[in-house]
Amino acid sequence: MKPSDLAKPFVHSYPSYVPGRPIEDVARDMGLDPSGIIKLASNENPFGPSPMAVEAGKRALEQGQLYPDGGCYALRNRLARFHGLAPEQFVIGNGSNEVIELLGHVFLGPGDEVVMGKPEFVVYSLVAVLFGAKAVEVPLVGHRNDLSALARAVTPRTKLVIVATPNNPTGTANSPEELASFIRSLPGTAICVVDEAYSDFAGAPPDIRPLIREGRNVIGLRTFSKVYGLASLRVGYGYASAELATLLDRVRQPFNVNAIAQAAAIAALDDTGFSRRCVAETRSGLRRLEKGFADLGLEFVPSEANFILVRVGDGDRVFDALQRRGVIVRPVRSYGMPEWVRVTVGTPEQNERLLRELAAVVR
Numbered sequence: 591m592k593p594s595d596l597a598k599p600f601v602h603s604y605p606s607y608v609p610g611r612p613i614e615d616v617a618r619d620m621g622l623d624p625s626g627i628i629k630l631a632s633n634e635n636p637f638g639p640s641p642m643a644v645e646a647g648k649r650a651l652e653q654g655q656l657y658p659d660g661g662c663y664a665l666r667n668r669l670a671r672f673h674g675l676a677p678e679q680f681v682i683g684n685g686s687n688e689v690i691e692l693l694g695h696v697f698l699g700p701g702d703e704v705v706m707g708k709p710e711f712v713v714y715s716l717v718a719v720l721f722g723a724k725a726v727e728v729p730l731v732g733h734r735n736d737l738s739a740l741a742r743a744v745t746p747r748t749k750l751v752i753v754a755t756p757n758n759p760t761g762t763a764n765s766p767e768e769l770a771s772f773i774r775s776l777p778g779t780a781i782c783v784v785d786e787a788y789s790d791f792a793g794a795p796p797d798i799r800p801l802i803r804e805g806r807n808v809i810g811l812r813t814f815s816k817v818y819g820l821a822s823l824r825v826g827y828g829y830a831s832a833e834l835a836t837l838l839d840r841v842r843q844p845f846n847v848n849a850i851a852q853a854a855a856i857a858a859l860d861d862t863g864f865s866r867r868c869v870a871e872t873r874s875g876l877r878r879l880e881k882g883f884a885d886l887g888l889e890f891v892p893s894e895a896n897f898i899l900v901r902v903g904d905g906d907r908v909f910d911a912l913q914r915r916g917v918i919v920r921p922v923r924s925y926g927m928p929e930w931v932r933v934t935v936g937t938p939e940q941n942e943r944l945l946r947e948l949a950a951v952v953r
C-alpha cells in the first residue's frame with residue numbers, strides 16, 4: 591500500500607495554512623533585490639526584538655548543547671510576576687498556536703464542536719478539523735465578533751468557544767465588559783479561549799483574571815510574536831486556572847520551547863520601555879495609515895491591533911501589484927473578503943512607502 595492509502599482520510603482534504611510571503615521568496619519570484627522589499631503581511635514588529643532580548647538569546651545559544659528546561663521554570667515565574675498569577679497557571683507553547691493545538695489534544699474528538707467567528711484566524715478551524723471536531727462559524731457583525739450569536743451557537747457538544755480580541759483579520763475588539771458577561775453566560779460544559787495576541791495594542795484590553803478567580807472555564811492566550819518581536823523564536827503561552835494549565839502541560843512535547851526563546855522572552859518582558867515605545871509607534875502608524883487611506887478615498891476598518899484592513903477593490907490584484915513594487919501585504923480572499931487586503935503597521939518609513947505604492951496601484 592502507498593502511504594497515501596494508509597493515511598487517515600481527513601489528511602487528503604486538510605487545508606494547509608498559507609503564511610505571509612517571506613521576503614526572500616518574493617525577491618526570487620519577482621527578480622527584486624531583497625533589501626528593497628518590505629513585508630507588512632504577518633503582523634510582525636517592524637522595530638525587531640528588544641536589544642535586551644537579543645543579548646539574552648545569544649547568551650542562551652552559547653549553552654546550545656544542553657536541552658532546555660522543559661518546564662520553563664524561569665519564564666513561568668517571570669510571567670507569574672507580570673500577570674499577578676501563580677506559575678502553575680501558565681502553559682508555555684511553541685508559539686501560542688501550539689497552545690491551541692494542546693487544547694485540541696485535551697478537549698477535542700470526533701463529534702465535538704468548536705464555536706468561532708467568521709472570518710476568524712484560520713488556525714482555530716484547522717485545529718478543530720485536525721481532531722475530527724466541527725468548526726461552527728458565526729458571522730462577525732460590523733467586522734466584530736457577535737458575542738450573543740456566539741453564545742447562541744453553543745450546544746452540549748461545544749467544547750471550545752474561541753474569541754480573538756482584537757480580532758484577526760479585522761483588528762476589531764470587544765469591550766472588556768461585554769466579553770466578561772459573555773463568558774459568565776456560557777455553560778460550564780464549554781471552555782472559552784480568549785486569544786489576546788493583539789491585546790497589547792488595544793485601547794481597552796480584556797482582563798480575564800477575575801473570571802479565572804471565579805472559577806470560570808476560561809483561558810487567555812498570549813504570544814511573543816507580535817509586540818515583543820520574537821515571531822522567529824516561536825514562543826507563546828496560555829494562562830488559566832492551575833487545573834486547566836496543568837492538563838494542557840501534560841500533553842506537550844517534553845522540550846517544546848527552546849532555551850533561546852525562553853531566555854529572550856524573559857528579557858523581552860523585562861524591557862518594558864521597548865514594548866511601550868513599540869505600542870506607541872504602532873498607534874501613531876495606524877493613525878497615519880488611516881489618514882492615508884482616507885486621502886485615497888479607500889474604506890478601512892478602524893483597528894485596535896497592529897494591522898488594518900483596507901478595501902482596495904480587487905484584493906488579489908492589488909496584492910500582486912504591490913508585490914511587484916516590493917511591498918508584501920496579505921490578501922484576504924481566503925477569509926471571504928476578496929475586496930480587501932490586510933496591512934501590518936510598519937516603521938514610519940515603511941508606512942509612507944506603502945501609501946506611495948498603494949496610491950500608484952489603485953489609481
Ligand SMILES: *Cc1c(COP(=O)(O)O)cnc(C)c1O
Pocket residue numbers: 633684685686687688711754757758785787812813814815816821824825826
Ligand atoms: C499571530 C497570532 C497568534 C500568535 O501565534 P504564535 O504561534 O504565537 O506566533 C495567535 N493568534 C492570532 C489570532 C494571531 O494573529
